Amino acid sequence: MVPGVDGFMYPNEVELQWSLLIVLYPYITGLVAGAFILASLERVFKVEAVRPTYRLALLTALAFLLVAPLPLQLHLGHPERSLEMYLTPHRSSAMAMFGFVYLWYLTVVLLLEIWLEYRADIVRLAQTTRGVTRLIYKALTLGSQNVSPAARIIDDKVGYTVTVIGVPSAFLLHGYVGFIFGSIKANPWWSTPLMPIVFLFSAMTSGIAAVLLLYMASTKVKKMAIDMRCLDTIAKYLFYTFLIDFTLEMLDLIHRTYEADESFRSLDFMVHTRLWFSQVVLQIGLGTLIPLALLAATQLRKFSEAVRRGMYLAACSLTLVGIFAMRWNVVIGGQLFSKSFLGYTTYKVAFVTREGLFSAIGLMLLPFVIFVVLVKLLPPWPENQAVGVSEDHVAAGVGSA
Amino acid sequence: MDITRRDLFTIGGKLLVLASVGATLEQIIGAAAPSDAYKMADHWWGMIIDIDKCIGCGNCVRACSKENGVPKGYFRTWVERYEIEEGKQPRVESPDGAMDGFPPSGRTDVKSFYVPKLCNHCADSPCVQVCPVGATFVSPDGVVLVDESYCLGCRYCVQACPYGCRYLHPDKDTVDKCSLCYHRITQGLTTACCENCPTGARQLVDFKNPQDPVHEFLRKNKVEVLKPYMATGAKVYYKDLDGAVR
Numbered sequence: 220m221v222p223g224v225d226g227f228m229y230p231n232e233v234e235l236q237w238s239l240l241i242v243l244y245p246y247i248t249g250l251v252a253g254a255f256i257l258a259s260l261e262r263v264f265k266v267e268a269v270r271p272t273y274r275l276a277l278l279t280a281l282a283f284l285l286v287a288p289l290p291l292q293l294h295l296g297h298p299e300r301s302l303e304m305y306l307t308p309h310r311s312s313a314m315a316m317f318g319f320v321y322l323w324y325l326t327v328v329l330l331l332e333i334w335l336e337y338r339a340d341i342v343r344l345a346q347t348t349r350g351v352t353r354l355i356y357k358a359l360t361l362g363s364q365n366v367s368p369a370a371r372i373i374d375d376k377v378g379y380t381v382t383v384i385g386v387p388s389a390f391l392l393h394g395y396v397g398f399i400f401g402s403i404k405a406n407p408w409w410s411t412p413l414m415p416i417v418f419l420f421s422a423m424t425s426g427i428a429a430v431l432l433l434y435m436a437s438t439k440v441k442k443m444a445i446d447m448r449c450l451d452t453i454a455k456y457l458f459y460t461f462l463i464d465f466t467l468e469m470l471d472l473i474h475r476t477y478e479a480d481e482s483f484r485s486l487d488f489m490v491h492t493r494l495w496f497s498q499v500v501l502q503i504g505l506g507t508l509i510p511l512a513l514l515a516a517t518q519l520r521k522f523s524e525a526v527r528r529g530m531y532l533a534a535c536s537l538t539l540v541g542i543f544a545m546r547w548n549v550v551i552g553g554q555l556f557s558k559s560f561l562g563y564t565t566y567k568v569a570f571v572t573r574e575g576l577f578s579a580i581g582l583m584l585l586p587f588v589i590f591v592v593l594v595k596l597l598p599p600w601p602e603n604q605a606v607g608v609s610e611d612h613v614a615a616g617v618g619s620a
Numbered sequence: 621m622d623i624t625r626r627d628l629f630t631i632g633g634k635l636l637v638l639a640s641v642g643a644t645l646e647q648i649i650g651a652a653a654p655s656d657a658y659k660m661a662d663h664w665w666g667m668i669i670d671i672d673k674c675i676g677c678g679n680c681v682r683a684c685s686k687e688n689g690v691p692k693g694y695f696r697t698w699v700e701r702y703e704i705e706e707g708k709q710p711r712v713e714s715p716d717g718a719m720d721g722f723p724p725s726g727r728t729d730v731k732s733f734y735v736p737k738l739c740n741h742c743a744d745s746p747c748v749q750v751c752p753v754g755a756t757f758v759s760p761d762g763v764v765l766v767d768e769s770y771c772l773g774c775r776y777c778v779q780a781c782p783y784g785c786r787y788l789h790p791d792k793d794t795v796d797k798c799s800l801c802y803h804r805i806t807q808g809l810t811t812a813c814c815e816n817c818p819t820g821a822r823q824l825v826d827f828k829n830p831q832d833p834v835h836e837f838l839r840k841n842k843v844e845v846l847k848p849y850m851a852t853g854a855k856v857y858y859k860d861l862d863g864a865v866r
Contacts, residue, residue, distance in 0.1 A: 296773015
């Protein structure tokens with residue numbers, strides 16, 4: 220009898236190959252895609268109410284995107300060879316193509332959009348600051364000092380185009396992560412064409428929830444008035460996105476149950492035993508039904524501002540827990556059963572190892588550290604926006620152009 | 621003892637000669653490169669397994685482990701014992717991959733048989749498809765191999781293999797699997813597992829060789845590959861494979 224194993228596993232299956240760090244990878248990438256899609260609501264879909272979170276969402280996306288490849292890097296047996304994915308990619312591999320999708324998203328979409336959005340501020344700060352800070356801002360201008368209304372109009376137009384390209388790119392980034400799992404025919408827990416779309420909507424859900432929480436936290440820290448119209452609008456989008464996500468996941472579940480193919484008995488047993496807490500209690504109960512009920516209540520009834528804030532806080536926090544649990548159940552759950560469908564293994568999280576809990580906690584804290592640095596460097600708050608060239612000027616310029 | 625400059629040159633020279641002889645010998649003895657006579661395009665390797673002949677002795681597992689330096693607890697090949705009782709889920713076991721064979725079952729009221737497993741050297745291999753750098757590949761003679769100097773150790777291929785044939789080598793941190801004893805078969809030898817099978821249950825076959833007994837075997841017997849619905853182009857054929865085997 221092998222310790223931690225029930226029934227029969229192929230001998231090489233007993234040890235899990237993808238650990239907690241691979242749970243973090245889709246979780247972090249999802250936050251990026253979700254945050255960016257929220258930002259695009261204002262820019263592309265002209266949802267003006269969410270304007271206060273536009274820059275915050277972009278910086279959130281960047282902070283998480285910079286960390287996204289690190290769990291993978293730490294997980295590799297030979298991290299020093301990871302560059303080979305760019306130099307000699309295997310074109311039939313979904314994972315190889317991720318490197319290019321990531322680079323495209325980081326450089327062409329996110330960095331470019333942030334630079335265009337902040338260019339006027341950067342130029343102003345390069346002129347008004349001193350010492351090393353001045354040098355940093357000067358470098359960030361990339362030599363472009365022209366912030367005339369005409370130049371800002373061009374910035375705005377290019378920025379709009381980049382965001383328009385960015386929306387499908389964000390869809391690609393995370394839908395693609397879903398494809399990495401969904402295309403593995405050997406694993407019935409993963410192999411479903413719904414996987415990319417489930418990943419996409421869960422990404423949007425988690426990203427929107429994260430930005431909403433960061434916005435609430437930022438206003439608290441900065442002692443600024445919270446824009447309830449903005450908060451209510453984001454919560455509304457969160458509710459609808461989450462509803463679609465939950466519907467898709469339930470569709471997958473119902474489909475599996477109704478079809479009840481060869482793998483069903485094995486997977487069903489797993490959900491009722493090893494995944495009961497993480498799937499049924501955490502993901503579906505605490506992480507989905509409760510936040511959905513809270514968000515639905517705010518849509519159906521009128522509550523005071525303070526109560527709504529509390530409800531949003533609870534709903535978003537639980538949403539983030541629920542989506543994390545979803546990633547866990549996909550990645551870890553997909554390795555707990557044997558491909559012979561005759562047995563189950565166990566996963567125990569190590570603590571102080573390269574792929575252990577401490578590394579995972581460090582990797583989850585790192586985006587917040589980067590976020591604080593980014594916020595310091597590129598303040599997203601309205602009072603710090605470019606004085607010389609305000610948004611009104613740009614808007615007026617666009618209008619008259 | 622004083623060493624003169626002449627002594628130093630003499631000893632150095634001898635050491636140099638010894639080292640080069642050693643290196644040449646190592647090349648000859650431990651050669652992994654195919655022999656000059658071997659033409660990859662002339663072969664298409666696979667294996668046939670006669671389940672009724674397998675006695676579960678574990679000789680193949682031990683031979684493979686020794687030949688290929690397989691780390692303890694991991695398996696390039698293993699043997700499973702199936703015990704099937706009517707109307708019930710099959711009972712399957714493979715204690716330590718059958719490295720030491722099997723303890724007596726004691727059950728006579730069940731259908732019982734042994735199933736040797738190894739990489740199926742699939743022609744349309746899902747593990748090859750997913751490797752992000754092409755470190756795992758199908759050789760022109762039909763063997764799925766891993767270039768350990770190139771493997772990232774991402775383990776996507778381990779997830780993609782439907783048969784559980786791959787693992788991460790704990791010392792090399794690269795993926796490892798059955799190479800069909802490529803270093804042997806390209807020298808005209810058979811695999812370590814086939815050579816050590818006392819009943820001839822496993823046989824290395826070359827589908828491109830018209831004289832190979834595999835053609836008669838496939839013509840005269842009811843054969844099946846593992847998980848045919850996976851459509852991987854598996855090249856390990858089992859004679860009289862029970863439908864319960866996964």
